[in-house]
Amino acid sequence: MFRKSPQINAAISAVCRDAATKVVLELPELEHDLVSPCLERVHDFLRNNQRDLGAMECIFKLDFSGADIAQEDLTVSSLCQNLGTGANIIIIDENLKIKGLDSIPSTALSELSPYSKSQACCIIHVFSGVEMVIYANGLIKSELNALHLYRGPVTHKKTARHGNDYILSILEHYQNRIRYPGISSDHWGNRRNRILRNSPKKTEKIFHDNLWNWLEENLDYAVVSGNVGKVTGDETDIEISIHGEPRFYIIEVKWLGTNGHSEHSEPRLRDGITQVKEYLERDPAASEACLVAYDGRDIEKFEALGCCNYETGQWKEIRTCQNAELPPRGKGFVFYLESQSASEKRI
Amino acid sequence: MMSKTGYRYKDVLLALSTADKHGQQLGRLQLQKFVYLADTLSLLWELASPKSYETYKQGPYDPNVQNAADVLAFRGAVNIVESNLDDGGNILSTKYQISKIGSQILANILEEEVIARKYELYQTIGRHINQRGWYKLKELVYSEATYLTMKAQGWGSPLETDSLLTNDSLQILLGFNFLLKDKSATLSKTNLVAIFFQVLDNYQSAKTIQERGGNVS
Incomplete structure (x- = not known):
């Protein structure tokens, strides 16, 4: 065609x-x-x-x-x-x-x-x-x-993906924007002590907005809708609809670690898995729901997570957590947040 | 059954009347292209269109449209505002405008519900063309998906806009319904036409970028 x-x-x-x-x-x-x-x-x-x-x-x-x-x-x-x-x-x-x-x-x-x-x-x-x-x-x-309006089609980007390949785009988002601290994401409040930022946006909103913005820029043939986060309990974080196909995907964003006010670990992942199940039960038309969690805890805790697929020291694909199991149309990823920059880590 | 030229009488009057409302007279090729755009979107208004357009060296061409314009001009329903001929008597350029007689004929046939619906289609398209400039009709049609598909197969390829299977633009437009939150809802035809023109605009921009040496995803 x-x-x-x-x-x-x-x-x-x-x-x-x-x-x-x-x-x-x-x-x-x-x-x-x-x-x-x-x-x-x-x-x-x-x-x-x-x-x-x-x-x-x-x-x-x-x-x-x-x-x-x-x-x-x-x-x-x-x-x-x-x-x-x-x-x-x-x-x-x-x-x-x-x-x-x-x-x-x-x-x-x-x-x-x-x-x-x-x-x-x-x-x-x-x-x-x-x-x-x-x-x-x-x-x-x-x-x-209003001063820098973008108009017209996007020029070629090496990170552009078809909307159906949103998982690949989430992995690339981590590699390009989130993994190392820097100008693409300012999520650390105190890098040395691994404390995540909680202002001016809430911690979850920092990650949510960054991921939404990335998907919005990089997914072709798709409309990416961003929610305002936790306005009500039953609203999804990000939804991706595909042009010409009766498919849509739901993404739930979580974070682990501490932001100085609250602290999250495995129970948070379990809650995320439960939410993913609820979304899929509530909306049978959804093709997939994906839990995306950013882990600001120590590497030992990240490494201790059970998984079905992984990239050492970077991300893990999970199926279960604390007896909660993702349904067949559910996906789950945990991404480790480096607190050293890429050059510091090489030293 | 109405002949294809007979069918095109109404199209020519509707196209010229719409253009006239925007203070425009249409050249021969502009008329062809305007009617072609209406054919492309006819199914959205639940209207049939004859399978008579083909790819040609200067865009989609239906000889029945030209015949209808000539007959209507001969009968006084269409004015030939200007006509330039070369030394051999061949027409170089012509501008058509609906005449008073043509407007009266149109007023009569608009009492038919189908024709009124078709007029609404022409007016909707006309508004979008007018926003962009009538001189852009050629670029707009050259960006239309069905034409692009069939042009690749050479001149004289049929442009079958009357079926969802062969009308690429409609396939693209109806794909936008899948993006609606409410999966049982559909976009209105006027919103689909607005999106249609956006796709044409964006195609032109992408092509321009590529011609200047850039890449598009």
Whole structure:
């Protein structure tokens, strides 16, 4: 088939990564023809007013219903005026007309996701004036910077994989970003004492966001949805849907070790296995669910884990932990976190 | 049963009327390409299209579309706005525009539900073309998957857009339904058309990158 040519492959994958498409795939009742220009107009608004907006934080809720409401244009002054009333959600239409205001107690992730889900709507969380996180129906669909928007198809990456090969991509994520401390992942709070970081994001969120971002960039023919983590107990961390195939994969992210506040070891893995089982029972359509755990404990504890496959000193594929067993469609990986850099380790 | 040229009368009027709403007159090849895009997406609107397009050196070509345009021009339903001939009397370029008579005919046939539905298809496509510029019609059609597949087999290859088995663009578009969270839901036809044009845009970009010496994944 011609559509497997590199150009068509790139064209389809680029559409899968497009923010407006991802919003519409989550909320199919929305019109792509309205979402896409609206997102572009918000980008333009933030980019053109970056100096006046400074480190402004607010939430835009997209509402394309034709309700006849008195509207005003979205400008820096109208935005500031409306935020000054105590509201933090500005309801806008596709032409950036302000249709109304709303508010939530805080702009924390644990508020934004449920709001977007309960209203079955698309919201854009803007912070630091130019950073944008787009939610649809409770899920994070895209993270963008208004000053450095990426458009067009991706150029070739040696780490690009088909969505069905997500396991290989998870292994490559570990090798390229996580295994050694460095600029690709800043998960250590205190490397020497092997204490993981717990701020400004929670430890799990640090790993979750890093993995999600990697899969999002590297999986072709796929839409990767990132959850906000532990908003509710039954929500999955990452889901991967495949273009043209009735398949989707679920990823559950965990960490082991200490972050100075809490400490996790094998019972955490057992909980992860239980969660994977629950996801697969709840959603029979899921092709696979995979537990991904990052191990910040000492190497001896990592080496003591039972496994069915491994790469010495790097990762282990597990099937069981403390009497909990992964189901046939379940996978489990534990990745050892080096606290020395690659060059330090060679010395 | 209606002849293929007879079938194309309506297509020509619908295409020219849509273009006219955007202040455009269409050249011969632009008309061919606009009708071809409508054929490609017809199944989304549950419309049949005749199997009469073939690959040709300047894109998909259906002689019935040209015949229909000529007949409609002869009968006054279409205006030939400009026509340039070479020394041998061969047509170099022509611009067509729907005439008042053509608009009246169209208004009458739009009372048929099927034609009204087809007009909606043309208008949806027309909006997307207009956003990109009508001069881009050629590039858009040259990025369409069925055409690309069949072009590789040489000139005169049939472009069978009326079946999911042979319409590569529809196969790609319907693949997006699998990405929906709700597996029982499907994307609306207008959203699928928006995605269709995104795929065409991205294909062009990928091709441009490759032509400049880059690689695409």
